[in-house]
Amino acid sequence: YRIFIKDKMKKSISLLLIIFMMICSLKGNSNSIYQTKGFQITTFHSMPKDIDGGSCCFYRSLKDKTRHHYVMVNNLADLAYVSINKKVIILYLIKEQKGKHFVYRNKDYNLNIDIIKKTQDSMSDEGYSFIGYMTISDRHGNHQKIKIYGDCCW
DSSP: OHHHHHHHHHHHHHHHHHHHHHHHHHHHHTSOTTEETTEEEEOBOSOOTTOOSSEEEEESSHHHHHHTOBSEEEOSSSEEEEEETTEEEEEEEEEEETTTEEEEEOSSEEEEEEEEEEEEOTTOTTEEEEEEEEEEEETTSOEEEEEEEEEEEO
16 A cells, blocks of 8 residues: 555655646747747737839748748837837937948837848849848837847849
């Protein structure tokens, strides 16, 4: 009878341990790099009307790129569009440094783009791909930094 109870307790403890590990795992995944307190960077699917001609399109992943799920687009000049909490907003270029660092701003958000790798498109002299980071902060001190993939052409 004692062996039966010991086996049952071992199984119960093992089951509790497994449940605890699953709960911890789920909790850890809920704090992804795309969401922080205050706002969430979301994607959008249609190009804003102000983008007519040369543009850069930014994505959170290569999978999003193939599906045209933009995290940001710009018009190669002074306008950038991002989606915050499923609402596309416009930001204005404030500063650009040697094609590697871009700062955009509006009354509610600051956006920094840092390019870490740029590759010339083998099919076109007027296009390139890049990898970098996008950092968005709001006026309340909340911020997010995500890796981005992108393409520019004109």
